[in-house]
Amino acid sequence: MLDMTPKEVSERSALRINPAKTCQPIGAMYASLGIHRCLPHSHGSQGCCSYHRSHLTRHYKEPVVASTSSFTEGAAVFGGGPNLRQSLNNIFQVYNPDVVAVHTTCLSETIGDDIPSVVRKAREDGIIPDGKFVIHANTPSYVGSNVTGFSNMVKAMIDYLSSREFGSSKDVNVIPGYVDPADMREIKRMLGELNVSGIVFPDTSDVLDLPMTGSYEMFPKGGTTIEQIMKTGSSGLTISLGAFASEAGGASLESKCGVPFKVLDLPVGVHATDMFVKSILEITGEIRPPASMIDDRGRVMDLMTDMQGYLYGKKVALYGDPDQVIAMTDFLVSMGMRPVYVITGTPGKRFEDRVNRILGNDSSNCLVKASADLFYLHQLIKNGPVDLIIGNTYGKYIARAEDIPFVRYGFPILDRVGHGFFPTFGYRGAMRILTSIINTLLDRVDRDAPEERFELVM
Numbered sequence: 001m002l003d004m005t006p007k008e009v010s011e012r013s014a015l016r017i018n019p020a021k022t023c024q025p026i027g028a029m030y031a032s033l034g035i036h037r038c039l040p041h042s043h044g045s046q047g048c049c050s051y052h053r054s055h056l057t058r059h060y061k062e063p064v065v066a067s068t069s070s071f072t073e074g075a076a077v078f079g080g081g082p083n084l085r086q087s088l089n090n091i092f093q094v095y096n097p098d099v100v101a102v103h104t105t106c107l108s109e110t111i112g113d114d115i116p117s118v119v120r121k122a123r124e125d126g127i128i129p130d131g132k133f134v135i136h137a138n139t140p141s142y143v144g145s146n147v148t149g150f151s152n153m154v155k156a157m158i159d160y161l162s163s164r165e166f167g168s169s170k171d172v173n174v175i176p177g178y179v180d181p182a183d184m185r186e187i188k189r190m191l192g193e194l195n196v197s198g199i200v201f202p203d204t205s206d207v208l209d210l211p212m213t214g215s216y217e218m219f220p221k222g223g224t225t226i227e228q229i230m231k232t233g234s235s236g237l238t239i240s241l242g243a244f245a246s247e248a249g250g251a252s253l254e255s256k257c258g259v260p261f262k263v264l265d266l267p268v269g270v271h272a273t274d275m276f277v278k279s280i281l282e283i284t285g286e287i288r289p290p291a292s293m294i295d296d297r298g299r300v301m302d303l304m305t306d307m308q309g310y311l312y313g314k315k316v317a318l319y320g321d322p323d324q325v326i327a328m329t330d331f332l333v334s335m336g337m338r339p340v341y342v343i344t345g346t347p348g349k350r351f352e353d354r355v356n357r358i359l360g361n362d363s364s365n366c367l368v369k370a371s372a373d374l375f376y377l378h379q380l381i382k383n384g385p386v387d388l389i390i391g392n393t394y395g396k397y398i399a400r401a402e403d404i405p406f407v408r409y410g411f412p413i414l415d416r417v418g419h420g421f422f423p424t425f426g427y428r429g430a431m432r433i434l435t436s437i438i439n440t441l442l443d444r445v446d447r448d449a450p451e452e453r454f455e456l457v458m
């Protein structure tokens with residue numbers, strides 16, 4: 001399918017081909033789903049909302065519910081304020097959520113709709129019932145990416161809801177980043193194992209990884225409650241996992257409520273998980289993590305050591321959302337693998353700086369680029385082949401065209417299952433990623449082995 005991709009790289013500044021990102025509102029919609037009894041609302045045309053819902057549904061394999069202002073030509077010319085007002089009226093009368101999280105789209109941003117004024121008037125006129133909330137984030141898709149949208153909606157949660165009124169507590173807030181429900185669940189499990197009380201927000205576990213019960217619930221049992229989000233303003237510390245998705249939220253909470261924050265890489269791989277665990281231990285005052293966690297860590301190290309012969313020196317092309325790619329680069333380097341192309345579609349020079357810092361002396365052997373696309377990555381691979389490609393589903397076309405082993409990682413994964421259930425975070429998540437990489441490489445060894453080298457035991 002990509003057989004016609006030319007080998008020769010030409011400079012492009014005004015054209016993206018096969019982007020390595022998606023649009024802002026998708027991230028905002030996903031973050032909103034992590035609030036208990038929240039209805040995400042797309043302020044734009046039905047087409048945008050349908051695309052965002054279907055993209056999330058295809059990744060999480062769960063129906064994603066959201067409402068829309070249903071713009072038509074009239075709204076495009078005269079503004080979408082009346083549509084939003086009518087939508088809020090219908091939403092509270094028909095679906096009765098506790099909170100509506102409004103995000104904008106390219107069209108409503110271009111019109112310049114003043115969402116706070118519309119919401120204020122709706123509240124004054126009794127359209128928004130007492131005790132119910134409407135929050136909003138501006139998410140123009142011609143700026144940033146899905147990660148920016150997630151970050152903006154998390155910041156909106158804080159700006160609208162977090163409060164200092166609950167006194168002060170020793171709770172730790174964790175903003176988990178734009179990650180799957182299994183990773184949010186794993187963070188909560190690890191906090192429990194480390195014996196610390198925390199508020200993880202947003203939290204899509206038990207929202208987008210639901211068991212089948214035979215009955216449909218529009219608002220599932222999961223999600224961070226409004227009361228918990230309010231209480232984040234009284235916590236002792238915020239840990240923002242992933243600078244691109246979570247730092248703005250931590251900074252906003254510090255400036256609004258005085259809660260200090262710390263930015264860590266996503267706890268993907270042994271080193272980044274160590275950093276997360278160490279940060280929690282500093283709070284609890286414990287010197288060592290529990291034995292169960294040390295054992296989990298030891299198992300990952302054991303596997304890494306045992307299979308080093310298959311991992312060492314393997315050249316990897318890695319792409320995706322910046323926080324995931326940064327953390328994965330660190331993990332690959334720690335395994336002795338060699339990332340040679342590391343790209344993200346999200347803009348930001350700090351991505352390149354951070355990855356180059358991780359690579360250290362090897363940075364001169366690796367091409368690191370933000371605001372890049374998969375067409376460019378394919379051209380790089382044509383000019384210098386790799387042993388493995390790691391990234392979201394869209395990379396399968398390159399993998400097929402160039403006959404390179406491929407490990408799915410990040411968002412979106414549209415053609416496989418399991419990512420919603422099994423974490424990539426923590427030592428257990430590291431084990432999952434590691435086995436997936438090793439088994440993919442071993443499958444290739446088997447496929448290419450001549451008869452006399454086709455081994456039963458690896």
Ligand code: SF4
Nearest residue numbers: 023048051105106141
């Ligand atoms: S890029 Fe803009 S117009 Fe297209 S789906 Fe996203 S918000 Fe809608």
